[in-house]
Amino acid sequence: MNKKLHTIQYLRAIAALMVLASHALLYPWQSRRCFMGVWAGWA
Amino acid sequence: MILFFVVSGFIMVAVTGDGRFDAGKFMRRRILRVVPLYWAATAVAALAALLLPSVFKTTVFDGEQLILSLFFIPFYNPASHGFHPLYKLGWTLNYEMFFYICFAALAFLGATSRVWVLTIAYVALAIIGMVFRPTDAIPAFYTSFMPLAFVAGAWLGLAYIRGWLSVLRVEVLFLLGLVGVFGLFEGFYWDRGLVEDQSAFVGLLSFAASTVALLVARERQVPYLPTLERLGDASYSIYLVHMFSVAAIAGVLLRMMGTDDPVLIFAAELAAIFGGVFVGYLIYRAIEKPLIGRLRRYA
Numbered sequence: 001m002n003k004k005l006h007t008i009q010y011l012r013a014i015a016a017l018m019v020l021a022s023h024a025l026l027y028p029w030q031s032r033r034c035f036m037g038v039w040a041g042w043a
Numbered sequence: 044m045i046l047f048f049v050v051s052g053f054i055m056v057a058v059t060g061d062g063r064f065d066a067g068k069f070m071r072r073r074i075l076r077v078v079p080l081y082w083a084a085t086a087v088a089a090l091a092a093l094l095l096p097s098v099f100k101t102t103v104f105d106g107e108q109l110i111l112s113l114f115f116i117p118f119y120n121p122a123s124h125g126f127h128p129l130y131k132l133g134w135t136l137n138y139e140m141f142f143y144i145c146f147a148a149l150a151f152l153g154a155t156s157r158v159w160v161l162t163i164a165y166v167a168l169a170i171i172g173m174v175f176r177p178t179d180a181i182p183a184f185y186t187s188f189m190p191l192a193f194v195a196g197a198w199l200g201l202a203y204i205r206g207w208l209s210v211l212r213v214e215v216l217f218l219l220g221l222v223g224v225f226g227l228f229e230g231f232y233w234d235r236g237l238v239e240d241q242s243a244f245v246g247l248l249s250f251a252a253s254t255v256a257l258l259v260a261r262e263r264q265v266p267y268l269p270t271l272e273r274l275g276d277a278s279y280s281i282y283l284v285h286m287f288s289v290a291a292i293a294g295v296l297l298r299m300m301g302t303d304d305p306v307l308i309f310a311a312e313l314a315a316i317f318g319g320v321f322v323g324y325l326i327y328r329a330i331e332k333p334l335i336g337r338l339r340r341y342a
Binding site: 009014023 | 054282311
């Protein structure tokens with residue numbers, strides 16, 4: 001891969017956004033007190 | 044996560060090309076890329092768990108866990124009831140590191156043989172896992188079906204360097220799109236996105252592999268979106284720090300609002316998403332990018 005494929009860059013961004021969004025959307029419904037580990041079941 | 048693994052498998056094959064490669068150089072580059080930020084995130088989590096234990100629910104400071112985590116050695120974490128390192132997001136990096144080591148160990152082979160050997164090895168491990176169901180952390184972790192996502196990406200990478208993806212017919216691409224949509228629905232809706240579940244894994248893997256194939260096959264037709272490309276560059280930072288940023292933003296907002304109103308809760312979730320992206324990008328620009336630049340000389 002001599003040059004970066006922009007589609008692969010998009011996919012990396014999409015993957016990060018999917019994880020982030022899933023965790024953010026789950027956060028309030030898991031536990032308001034919990035700081036870390038609320039996503040252990042999901043992850 | 045599955046999409047990350049598929050993309051990773053793709054990139055490793057695409058960057059190392061058709062023939063043999065220098066395993067030492069490959070590992071040095073991967074370690075320099077992955078380790079510094081992960082160690083920093085782990086150190087922050089460990090320090091926070093040590094100083095503010097009441098803030099955490101399933102993260103407990105433990106010196107032995109810290110050492111194992113830093114060296115990517117899987118262990119059973121009784122606090123989270125899973126094979127999670129001290130900084131939980133690191134479980135994916137444990138798989139990444141396993142894949143890098145396997146990939147580097149096969150550097151003496153050509154790309155096709157390398158991908159075949161990886162496929163056979165990972166399928167064999169997954170079968171062993173399903174048949175014997177090991178309970179000890181290391182065998183249980185590595186006989187998971189999760190590494191098969193890297194294999195799927197490696198095959199796509201091979202198809203890319205051979206030029207097979209760019210000659211796919213429109214009908215095949217349409218079919219790939221359908222597989223992707225169905226896989227996403229199957230993985231996230233029917234199985235509620237639990238990637239530990241085998242059926243959800245198959246769904247999410249189908250989505251990830253077909254999306255990679257579809258987009259790479261139509262690279263020239265896909266519009267250039269500089270913002271999304273920059274987020275791709277920052278994806279590792281976004282991933283690694285989002286646990287802190289999402290929890291901080293959503294936690295503070297929800298506490299301030301103190302409401303059960305679903306609209307306000309959704310607003311807090313949106314703020315956490317945008318804030319998480321912003322903080323991750325900031326970390327990328329301020330820390331990850333300059334750090335990679337400085338470490339490049341050691342690669």
